Amino acid sequence: MAKILVGMSTCGLSAGARDTYEELKKLLSDDSSHELTLTGCIGMCYREPLVEIRDNGTRTIYGDVDAGRAREIVDKHLANGTVIEDYAVYTEDASGRKGGAEEPFLTQQNRIVLRNCGVINPESIDEYTERGGYEATRRALTVMTPEQVVGEIKESGLRGRGGAGFPTGIKWSFAAGNDADQKYVVCNADEGDPGAFMDRSVLEGDPHAVLEGMIICGKAIGATFGYIYCRAEYPLAIARLEIAIEAARKKGYLGDDILGSGFDFDIKIKQGAGAFVCGEETALFASIEGERGMPRIRPPFPAEQGVWGKPTNNNNVETYANIPWIIVNGASAFRKYGTEKSPGTKVFALVGKIEKGGLAEVPMGTSIEELVFGIGGGIKDGGEFKPVQMGGPSGGCIPEHLKNTPVDFEHIPQTGAIMGSGGMVVLDATTCMVDIARFFLDFTQEESCGKCTCCRIGTKRMLETLERITTGEGNTEDIAHLQHLAQQIKQASLCGLGQTAPNPVLTTIDYYEDEYIAHISDKHCPAANCSALVSFNIDRDKCTGCTLCVRDCPVDAISGGKKQFHVIDQGKCVKCGKCITSCNFDAVYKA
Amino acid sequence: MKTKEADFAYRLWRYDGAPGELIPLLQSAQDHFGYIPRRAIRYISGVTNTPESTVYGVITFYSQFRLQPMGKHQIRLCCGTACHVAGAPTLLDTLRDELGVEENGTTEDGLFTLFTVACLGCCSLAPAMMINDETYGKLAPGQVRRTIRKIRRQENKKAAMEEVGV
Ligand SMILES: Cc1cc2nc3c(=O)[nH]c(=O)nc-3n(C[C@H](O)[C@H](O)[C@H](O)COP(=O)(O)O)c2cc1C
Ligand code: FES
Numbered sequence: 001m002a003k004i005l006v007g008m009s010t011c012g013l014s015a016g017a018r019d020t021y022e023e024l025k026k027l028l029s030d031d032s033s034h035e036l037t038l039t040g041c042i043g044m045c046y047r048e049p050l051v052e053i054r055d056n057g058t059r060t061i062y063g064d065v066d067a068g069r070a071r072e073i074v075d076k077h078l079a080n081g082t083v084i085e086d087y088a089v090y091t092e093d094a095s096g097r098k099g100g101a102e103e104p105f106l107t108q109q110n111r112i113v114l115r116n117c118g119v120i121n122p123e124s125i126d127e128y129t130e131r132g133g134y135e136a137t138r139r140a141l142t143v144m145t146p147e148q149v150v151g152e153i154k155e156s157g158l159r160g161r162g163g164a165g166f167p168t169g170i171k172w173s174f175a176a177g178n179d180a181d182q183k184y185v186v187c188n189a190d191e192g193d194p195g196a197f198m199d200r201s202v203l204e205g206d207p208h209a210v211l212e213g214m215i216i217c218g219k220a221i222g223a224t225f226g227y228i229y230c231r232a233e234y235p236l237a238i239a240r241l242e243i244a245i246e247a248a249r250k251k252g253y254l255g256d257d258i259l260g261s262g263f264d265f266d267i268k269i270k271q272g273a274g275a276f277v278c279g280e281e282t283a284l285f286a287s288i289e290g291e292r293g294m295p296r297i298r299p300p301f302p303a304e305q306g307v308w309g310k311p312t313n314n315n316n317v318e319t320y321a322n323i324p325w326i327i328v329n330g331a332s333a334f335r336k337y338g339t340e341k342s343p344g345t346k347v348f349a350l351v352g353k354i355e356k357g358g359l360a361e362v363p364m365g366t367s368i369e370e371l372v373f374g375i376g377g378g379i380k381d382g383g384e385f386k387p388v389q390m391g392g393p394s395g396g397c398i399p400e401h402l403k404n405t406p407v408d409f410e411h412i413p414q415t416g417a418i419m420g421s422g423g424m425v426v427l428d429a430t431t432c433m434v435d436i437a438r439f440f441l442d443f444t445q446e447e448s449c450g451k452c453t454c455c456r457i458g459t460k461r462m463l464e465t466l467e468r469i470t471t472g473e474g475n476t477e478d479i480a481h482l483q484h485l486a487q488q489i490k491q492a493s494l495c496g497l498g499q500t501a502p503n504p505v506l507t508t509i510d511y512y513e514d515e516y517i518a519h520i521s522d523k524h525c526p527a528a529n530c531s532a533l534v535s536f537n538i539d540r541d542k543c544t545g546c547t548l549c550v551r552d553c554p555v556d557a558i559s560g561g562k563k564q565f566h567v568i569d570q571g572k573c574v575k576c577g578k579c580i581t582s583c584n585f586d587a588v589y590k591a
Numbered sequence: 592m593k594t595k596e597a598d599f600a601y602r603l604w605r606y607d608g609a610p611g612e613l614i615p616l617l618q619s620a621q622d623h624f625g626y627i628p629r630r631a632i633r634y635i636s637g638v639t640n641t642p643e644s645t646v647y648g649v650i651t652f653y654s655q656f657r658l659q660p661m662g663k664h665q666i667r668l669c670c671g672t673a674c675h676v677a678g679a680p681t682l683l684d685t686l687r688d689e690l691g692v693e694e695n696g697t698t699e700d701g702l703f704t705l706f707t708v709a710c711l712g713c714c715s716l717a718p719a720m721m722i723n724d725e726t727y728g729k730l731a732p733g734q735v736r737r738t739i740r741k742i743r744r745q746e747n748k749k750a751a752m753e754e755v756g757v
Contacts, residue, residue, distance in 0.1 A: 010711075010712045010713060011712065011713045011715065011716075013726070014711070014712075014713040014716060014719070014726030014728060015713070015716060015728065045713070045714070045715035046715045048715070192709075193710075194670075194671035194672050194709035194710040195671050195672035195673050195710055195714060196710075197710065197712040197714065200712050232618070232655055233708065233711075233712075234712070270614075270615075271614075271615070271618060272653075272655075273614055273617075273618065273653035273654075273655040273656060274653050274654035274655035274656075275652060275653050275654060276709075287614065288611060289610060289611050290610060290611040290612060290613035290614050290649070291613075291649065292648055292649055292652040293652065293653070308610075308611075349714065351672070351673040351714035351715065351717070352672070352673050352676055352677075352714075352717075353676065357673075357714060357715035358715060389672060392672065423672070425672045425673055425676070427676060430676075431676050436676075439672070439675050443709070449652075577681070577684055578684075578688065580681055580684075580732060581681060581684045581685035581688055581732045582685075582688075582732070582736075583732065583733065584732075584733035584736070584737075585733065586731050586732070586733065
């Protein structure tokens with residue numbers, strides 16, 4: 001009997017996994033010898049929809065499976081056992097020998113956090129327990145003392161995966177040390193970095209691992225209630241969490257007297273409502289309490305006064321997902337991965353101009369080059385590597401010459417970027433560095449909660465300056481002006497949003513000042529991105545002579561009749577970009 | 592399954608003064624009405640004993656909440672980092688031009704509302720957008736226009752058929 005798994009996370013579904021699943025269901029409807037089920041994201045987002053066949057100890061994962069390929073898989077693989085080599089991305093035979101086109105993508109990874117993602121059905125608690133799930137909870141609740149749990153986590157050296165890298169065990173010991181009638185465990189699932197989605201993938205692919213991490217934390221610090229603050233943009237993650245919580249309650253892993261240990265713990269999901277600053281923990285607490293999500297002044301720290309003024313421990317999704325593994329395998333096993341000061345693994349979202357975009361989990365200390373070129377397959381369409389952007393709006397651009405930098409909490413900050421949540425956006429020669437800085441400032445300016453003047457108005461002024469530069473209105477003092485503002489905002493902001501908002505600007509000035517100067521002095525955008533500083537042209541190979549752009553151009557700058565090549569008169573063109581948006585054949589380009 | 596209306600009414604009725612329920616109440620009101628109408632603010636303010644101004648303050652803080660009705664088809668164009676470098680700004684221009692509205696605007700016929708969002712979580716399909724629950728990836732301007740026009744045609748056809756009573 002074969003088991004067929006369809007990857008049904010957000011990435012799979014948006015690539016069409018629902019149709020694939022429905023087609024398989026139809027084809028297998030009168031064949032009870034096969035089991036069709038769903039699973040989470042295995043990380044190969046670039047080959048979604050993915051379908052895995054497990055049969056007699058063998059595994060075959062097929063990529064880009066649309067309804068047509070689904071039929072072929074049923075006809076050939078399920079009927080005769082023939083593996084369809086053309087789109088088998090990963091195979092494993094009964095003796096464990098691995099193969100397939102994308103085998104290196106998976107085998108170069110070490111999966112602790114993603115151990116179950118793409119392997120089990122996230123909606124089935126039984127599949128989770130069959131893989132050793134809830135063993136850690138059992139140990140922490142019935143065998144270990146709270147001190148031993150905190151000790152083990154301290155020993156492991158696990159550092160928070162939410163960005164700042166604070167040692168988790170030490171954080172737990174603070175909350176454990178404060179006496180109160182009620183304490184809380186909070187899971188930060190707000191994942192605000194636009195370009196990172198590992199938390200979503202874990203919640204959708206292995207929700208019980210996060211629940212377990214929270215239960216164990218509750219035991220360790222003496223809390224009986226937990227909140228998961230999940231962004232509302234993740235409906236599937238919320239739905240799977242709800243299923244998981246319900247199942248855990250039924251099996252007695254949540255609720256009163258868990259596993260007969262006398263320990264009570266329950267979890268509630270709180271949906272965010274769309275505010276980036278709510279990822280900051282004190283703002284998150286305010287939001288849980290139903291208020292505007294504005295950061296609060298520290299001290300008092302969350303371990304003293306968090307949600308509802310009670311001692312609270314807040315960790316990131318990925319941090320919690322590490323916990324059960326550490327409890328079962330021990331701190332020293334965890335320390336075998338990663339570096340002395342940043343033990344363990346980290347999940348990275350490889351996106352942007354990269355061949356193999358997806359999620360990859362590697363030991364801390366792996367170099368950017370290994371990630372981008374080794375696992376990620378290099379730059380898309382053979383393009384030229386420029387920088388990687390790490391840490392999203394709080395982070396920075398790490399240029400090509402620093403590509404040997406080990407990715408961990410010690411080395412990344414030295415480049416001016418931050419680890420952040422692990423989003424790695426790979427950029428190539430077509431990306432304008434000034435525009436990237438403008439893009440992030442636009443984001444932070446919009447998301448500033450407005451409490452600190454420097455953050456509210458300072459980011460606005462920086463954005464205006466950057467907008468001037470990208471539209472060719474910049475002047476020579478602008479760079480110094482930006483740096484000056486950046487310093488003020490960093491120093492005078494209350495929370496991490498303002499303190500880090502200037503990073504994208506500072507790093508791009510550090511490494512790509514020549515691009516700023518080209519915009520300001522030469523009125524030229526080297527990446528041919530900023531509309532005001534480029535010329536619009538029509539590609540003769542793509543133009544079909546449909547006259548659409550000729551008719552749409554507001555200043556009659558385009559000539560050419562039906563079935564003739566169209567030409568833009570550069571003297572008349574006002575660079576409004578209308579022709580790019582109206583062409584049906586993508587024939588208009590900037591140069 | 593509870594209907595959305597019942598859910599909102601039920602939540603109001605069940606509300607027992609527990610703190611922290613303001614945002615969930617607003618979310619359920621928006622689920623029910625499609626936006627947060629004036630009267631929902633009044634109900635919620637009354638039941639939770641929170642001044643209307645405070646409720647309004649919370650609504651305007653969070654980008655999820657809407658004070659105006661939304662179009663039948665909600666377009667969410669991803670403007671996350673990966674989509675930005677893959678050409679989302681051009682797509683935004685295209686959508687603005689095709690629909691004749693700015694961000695957060697609703698077309699006059701009430702068919703479309705245009706939103707931009709930060710990362711839909713399918714960066715490997717960048718640039719991407721969602722129209723209601725459907726995701727469209729690896730987009731180019733022409734394809735965006737065709738998609739919108741197709742929906743518009745279908746809606747017009749439906750409206751015409753309803754008018755003649757088919
Ligand atoms: C503006 C801002 C946004 C943040 N967004 C997130 C987020 O989306 N997810 C997250 O886990 N931490 C986020 N953080 C960090 C949290 O404040 C907090 O440090 C983290 O959740 C602690 O968990 P950890 O110790 O497990 O890393 C953000 C911080 C700031 C200043
Ligand atoms: S940046 Fe658009 S889907 Fe992630």
